[in-house]
Amino acid sequence: MSGDAGSGHVAAPGGAAAPGGAAARPELEEAARRADSRRGLLIALPAWFYLTLFFVIPLGIVGVYSFATRSSTGRTVLSDWNFDSYRRLWDSLVVEIAVRTLLLALATTLICLVLAYPLAYFMATRRPAVRNLLLILVMIPFWSNFLVRTYAWKVLLGSDGPLSQLSQALGGEPIRLLFTNTAVIIGLVYGFLPFMVLPLYTALERMDWSLVEAARDLYADGWTAFRKVTWPLSIPGVVAGSILVFIPTLGAYVTPAILGGAKTTLAGDYIVSQFLAARNQPFGSALSMGMMLIMLAATIVYFRWFRPSGRDL
Amino acid sequence: MTAAVALQGVSKAFGEVYAVRDLDLAIRDGEFFSLLGPSGCGKTTTLRMIAGFEFPTQGSLQIHGVELALQPPNERPVNTVFQSYALFPHMTVEENVGFGLRMKKVGGTEIAERVKKALDMVQLSHRATASPKQLSGGQQQRVALARALVNEPEVLLLDEPLGALDLKLRQAMQTELKDLQTRVGITFIYVTHDQGEALTMSDRIGVMHEGRLLQVGTPQEIYERPTSRFVAGFIGEINLLFATVVDHASVRLAGGRLVAAATGVAAGSEVTVALRPERLELYGLGEVVPATLNAVRGRVTRRVYFGDVFFYDVDTTDGVIEVKEENRPGVDLHEIGEEAVVAWDPVATTVVER
Numbered sequence: 001m002s003g004d005a006g007s008g009h010v011a012a013p014g015g016a017a018a019p020g021g022a023a024a025r026p027e028l029e030e031a032a033r034r035a036d037s038r039r040g041l042l043i044a045l046p047a048w049f050y051l052t053l054f055f056v057i058p059l060g061i062v063g064v065y066s067f068a069t070r071s072s073t074g075r076t077v078l079s080d081w082n083f084d085s086y087r088r089l090w091d092s093l094v095v096e097i098a099v100r101t102l103l104l105a106l107a108t109t110l111i112c113l114v115l116a117y118p119l120a121y122f123m124a125t126r127r128p129a130v131r132n133l134l135l136i137l138v139m140i141p142f143w144s145n146f147l148v149r150t151y152a153w154k155v156l157l158g159s160d161g162p163l164s165q166l167s168q169a170l171g172g173e174p175i176r177l178l179f180t181n182t183a184v185i186i187g188l189v190y191g192f193l194p195f196m197v198l199p200l201y202t203a204l205e206r207m208d209w210s211l212v213e214a215a216r217d218l219y220a221d222g223w224t225a226f227r228k229v230t231w232p233l234s235i236p237g238v239v240a241g242s243i244l245v246f247i248p249t250l251g252a253y254v255t256p257a258i259l260g261g262a263k264t265t266l267a268g269d270y271i272v273s274q275f276l277a278a279r280n281q282p283f284g285s286a287l288s289m290g291m292m293l294i295m296l297a298a299t300i301v302y303f304r305w306f307r308p309s310g311r312d313l
Numbered sequence: 314m315t316a317a318v319a320l321q322g323v324s325k326a327f328g329e330v331y332a333v334r335d336l337d338l339a340i341r342d343g344e345f346f347s348l349l350g351p352s353g354c355g356k357t358t359t360l361r362m363i364a365g366f367e368f369p370t371q372g373s374l375q376i377h378g379v380e381l382a383l384q385p386p387n388e389r390p391v392n393t394v395f396q397s398y399a400l401f402p403h404m405t406v407e408e409n410v411g412f413g414l415r416m417k418k419v420g421g422t423e424i425a426e427r428v429k430k431a432l433d434m435v436q437l438s439h440r441a442t443a444s445p446k447q448l449s450g451g452q453q454q455r456v457a458l459a460r461a462l463v464n465e466p467e468v469l470l471l472d473e474p475l476g477a478l479d480l481k482l483r484q485a486m487q488t489e490l491k492d493l494q495t496r497v498g499i500t501f502i503y504v505t506h507d508q509g510e511a512l513t514m515s516d517r518i519g520v521m522h523e524g525r526l527l528q529v530g531t532p533q534e535i536y537e538r539p540t541s542r543f544v545a546g547f548i549g550e551i552n553l554l555f556a557t558v559v560d561h562a563s564v565r566l567a568g569g570r571l572v573a574a575a576t577g578v579a580a581g582s583e584v585t586v587a588l589r590p591e592r593l594e595l596y597g598l599g600e601v602v603p604a605t606l607n608a609v610r611g612r613v614t615r616r617v618y619f620g621d622v623f624f625y626d627v628d629t630t631d632g633v634i635e636v637k638e639e640n641r642p643g644v645d646l647h648e649i650g651e652e653a654v655v656a657w658d659p660v661a662t663t664v665v666e667r
Binding site for chain 1: 364365366385386387393395396397399400401402403412413417460461464
């Protein structure tokens, strides 16, 4: 039936398409699935090996240490097991540090989301060639060392740095941002923004924009179409990006150490100081375990909250 | 009566390239109108301008007399059935169908009633709480229809809605769509590249090519009286033979044979004679060809069996002519290599520009 422009050619009366696939054979499918999973295990073996050696075993050591005792000389005594280190987790100083760390991580994640979503949206709606260019631009910061970039912020934010000089040249006060929570957040947002942009971009790039047109066609204005269609369908990207930013921010050490001050100790800082300065490995271990529990809980809550099956949000 | 949709001097340019150029079209209220053409002819762009997804670069676009060329889609009394259906994957079937009514702030109980009625209409009430992903292609298609029709639009726009379905289902849906349109009485504008679909379903067809509207007419007019070589060639199978106009009632074919045909252009003009294969008859050399018929002699070079019909290629001095003969008693079979005469009624001869 294809209407070929041009002089009359005989068109084949389209062969009847075979309806559906082959008849389902449950037992065959089951066997194939099992073979697949065996093969999958084999392929994953190097990763399993690596993770066991460098993650599971060290984690086990940390877990064991967290129940041990510190001797008066700062050695860890692997007998006399107790919960002392865990009890110390409720010290007001620890709780304060934990809350500050959580809030900071939350703020960083939120700011990253607010900054990254429009950027990812812009990128995903460009022509493919432009998109790739923008993707490369987002990743360019990774080409130089993270430590170097963080030190650059130290210069930028310092009281005699360019920002402060500009402020003074305009007749304002010198800017004193360095060694504050704000400086830490600026540094963290800067460092982790790409981790938010990339999953959001992936989610938006896969968007079927005819769905947005359908919403517009069904009387939704631009904003409502975004709220009812684009946003709910990009939730997987929001979840992935938020976790990629939130979790590492909770444990961030370098940025707060360089840009933060003594009054802004965060969890990462504090754990390091327990291992190195205070030589209290059991307490450091207990702190690490506590942090991991918080991260795990936060991740679970987050997935529950933003269940991607999302109804008409 | 004002037209349901009226386009005047509408052009759409993407940068330097014109997708639609100087389009004038009036679509009547309640009609099933098809925009037909090959891909890239501008038919989808035209539909998207009516929907509001594209704005015309020039021209006026009115729906029931109201100028809407630059209104956003949500402010137009039209709804669209998308080629890919574009069902919201994060909503159930009934949430999809009720979306437009919710946006229009219709009351909850009325929404429920109208959604139910719309789903009844497309026989999908039993899948109301299913997710679109759980439905077959044909069912998704019907949800898309219900989602558009539940809003009682003044005009329904359909963008190749059957393209993704297999042949059997497509034929069934053609009938269903046409019945539905008759029942609801809403103006349908149907975009397709499938001439069979356009011929069987439409009240009128507009044929587009390279951004221009070439001909508008009933399926019969389009098929039997094409006004251009493109329309003649695009719709159905056809023989296109070069000829020169002799006078108002005859042309001379390239091989020198004089045939009767109403021309309407100046003598000496170079034209194309368009002949539908099914309007041609094949006579054996021994048979008497009625004198009123045009006749061209040639040799059968090919015979293709289609079950209900045979297609013959007959090599003549005026070019290869394809003839379609029914496979039934009383119609003689012709062998390859046999000399034969192709004959047709002068009325069945269409003359178009070269």
